[in-house]
Amino acid sequence: MKLNKRTFNFLHTDISLTSRRVSIILSNITDSSALADSVRKSRHESSEDVPFSISEKTRIILAKEKKSVLSH
Amino acid sequence: MNIALSSLILFFLLIPGILFRRLYFSEEFSKQYIKESFFAIFFSSFIPSVFFHSLWFFIFSFKFNLIRLDIFFNILSQNPSINSIENISNSFDWIIWYNSSLFLIAALSGFLLKKVIRNLKADRKYKFLRYKNTWHYILTGESFDFPRANVNLSDDNVEDIEFVFVDALIVVNDSSYLYDGILVDYELSNDDGLEFITIKNAKRRKIDADCSIDEDGNKSDNSKSYYPISGHMLVLKYSEIKNLNFSFYKLQTNDVNEYFPTLIS
Numbered sequence: 001m002k003l004n005k006r007t008f009n010f011l012h013t014d015i016s017l018t019s020r021r022v023s024i025i026l027s028n029i030t031d032s033s034a035l036a037d038s039v040r041k042s043r044h045e046s047s048e049d050v051p052f053s054i055s056e057k058t059r060i061i062l063a064k065e066k067k068s069v070l071s072h
Numbered sequence: 073m074n075i076a077l078s079s080l081i082l083f084f085l086l087i088p089g090i091l092f093r094r095l096y097f098s099e100e101f102s103k104q105y106i107k108e109s110f111f112a113i114f115f116s117s118f119i120p121s122v123f124f125h126s127l128w129f130f131i132f133s134f135k136f137n138l139i140r141l142d143i144f145f146n147i148l149s150q151n152p153s154i155n156s157i158e159n160i161s162n163s164f165d166w167i168i169w170y171n172s173s174l175f176l177i178a179a180l181s182g183f184l185l186k187k188v189i190r191n192l193k194a195d196r197k198y199k200f201l202r203y204k205n206t207w208h209y210i211l212t213g214e215s216f217d218f219p220r221a222n223v224n225l226s227d228d229n230v231e232d233i234e235f236v237f238v239d240a241l242i243v244v245n246d247s248s249y250l251y252d253g254i255l256v257d258y259e260l261s262n263d264d265g266l267e268f269i270t271i272k273n274a275k276r277r278k279i280d281a282d283c284s285i286d287e288d289g290n291k292s293d294n295s296k297s298y299y300p301i302s303g304h305m306l307v308l309k310y311s312e313i314k315n316l317n318f319s320f321y322k323l324q325t326n327d328v329n330e331y332f333p334t335l336i337s
Contacts (some may be wrong), residue, residue, distance in 0.1 A: 004323065005231045013190035014099045017232040017255055018076050019324065025331075026235075026254065026272060029226050036254055036273035039321065039333050044296050051330035059329070 028058045088178035096183035101203045124178045167222040204264040239277030239317040248279040266310040274306035
C-alpha cells in the first residue's frame, strides 16, 4: 500500500475516492479546508503552484503512517 | 404434482444462481443485483443455476455415482413411491452435502469472478463486462480507462488520483448556485443512477453575481467570492443537480514540505 495512491488490488477492488494521505489530511478540519482553498485558488489563478501547509499533528500522523507502510 | 412442493423445489434449484449473482454484484455494484420484477430475477438467476447444477450433476454422477434422477422425478409425481422417499431419507446426509457444497461453490465463483474481472480491469477494457453503475466509473475516474474515452492519461494512471473536486450547479428559485468541494462519498440508486453525492469543505457562490457591470460600464469579476458553508459535509441530492463538473487531483510536495494539488494528466 502506498500513501499517495488509492488502493486497488485483488482484495480491494472497491477503489476508494481518496488516497490514504488525503484521507488523513481530510480528517483534520483546518488541513482539509486548506486543501480545498488551495484547489479553488489554483483554479482562479490558473496556476498549479498554490501550496498549502499541513498542521504538525497531521504531519506526525502521516509520518507514522509512512513508517507503518514501509515496515510491512 | 403438488404446487407447494414444486415451487419449493424450483426455488431450491435457483439458489445457486441467486447466490452467484448476489456475490458477483456485491460491494460497489450491489445495487445492480436488485431487479424490478420476479421474472427478471428468475431469468438472471436461471442460467447460472443451470450451469452449476449441470457441473455438480456430472461431478457427482461420475465421481460418486450418487445421482438418481428417477427418484427425483418420482417424488415430484402425484404418487411418489415409498422406495423413493426411503431412499431420500437414507441419503439425506449426501443431499445436504451435495447442496451445501453447490451453494458454496456458486457463491465463491460469483465473488472470485468479480474480483478477477475488476483486478484485471477487464470491465474497463470490454464494454460487455462492464457493470451498469456508470456513475461509479465516472466518480472514481475509472472511466479514463475506457477505450472510447477521448480523455487519456499520458503521465498518470487512475490509481494516481488522490481526490476528486466537484462543482455542482443547483437552481434555487430561478437563481443558479455553484457548490464546490471535495468528493467524499456517493450513493448509487437502484435504477443505476445517482442518489446523492457528499462533499467536504463545501462553498457556494451565486453564478449571476460572478460578473457585474456598474453604471459606468466597468466590469468586475466576483467569481472568487464564495459563501462558506460550515459543517463537516454537505449532501447534494442528484435530483436537484443540473450539472456536475469533476476535477481529478493528485498532491505533490515541494522542498519545504508543502503540498500543492495538481490535476492529473
